[in-house]
Amino acid sequence: MKNKMATAALAGLALVAAGVWAQEAKTVSSGKDLYTKKCGSCHGKLGEGVPKMATMLKTTIRDLRKISVNADTLTAWKKITVEGKKKMPAFKTKLSAAEIDSSLAHMQLLAKTSAKEAKPAATDSAADAKAVEKK
Numbered sequence: 763m764k765n766k767m768a769t770a771a772l773a774g775l776a777l778v779a780a781g782v783w784a785q786e787a788k789t790v791s792s793g794k795d796l797y798t799k800k801c802g803s804c805h806g807k808l809g810e811g812v813p814k815m816a817t818m819l820k821t822t823i824r825d826l827r828k829i830s831v832n833a834d835t836l837t838a839w840k841k842i843t844v845e846g847k848k849k850m851p852a853f854k855t856k857l858s859a860a861e862i863d864s865s866l867a868h869m870q871l872l873a874k875t876s877a878k879e880a881k882p883a884a885t886d887s888a889a890d891a892k893a894v895e896k897k
């Protein structure tokens with residue numbers, strides 16, 4: 763039973779590595795839905811953090827828009843989301859590895875550094891490429 767689950771988890775990871783990053787635009791939209799459903803109640807639609815939830819949980823939820831994201835941040839975020847941290851629930855039994863990755867991909871878009879750079883790159887450049895093709 764345990765082994766089966768571990769195999770499934772590994773298969774999930776392999777899928778993520780192969781598919782998610784290659785199809786960034788798609789990931790971002792489903793990541794947004796996941797984020798809104800699973801994370802937004804505490805972290806807020808824009809990543810601002812919901813004060814009411816923070817008060818209820820007797821903790822602080824940081825404003826993600828003020829966090830600069832780098833590779834280390836992403837590693838830490840993934841660990842926190844999988845394993846949980848204090849009042850932050852662990853998602854390893856609630857979401858698949860792929861779902862965790864795509865909700866984090868959306869979270870990354872809300873954060874400070876990537877908000878401006880990553881979003882247009884995923885959507886506009888494809889549209890631009892098409893526009894150029896037509897001309």
Ligand code: HEC
Nearest residue numbers: 800801804821823824839842843847848849850851865866
């Ligand atoms: C029940 C409320 C709640 C939900 C739902 C929730 N979180 Fe959190 N999250 C928290 C709290 C509280 C913290 C702060 C933990 C701490 O450091 O004390 C946090 C922290 C984090 C952090 C670290 C951010 C930082 O401060 O650097 C990440 C990343 C994160 N959450 C991701 C997610 C993701 C992804 C989801 C949805 C899949 C999610 N959270 C859903 C409450 C929540």
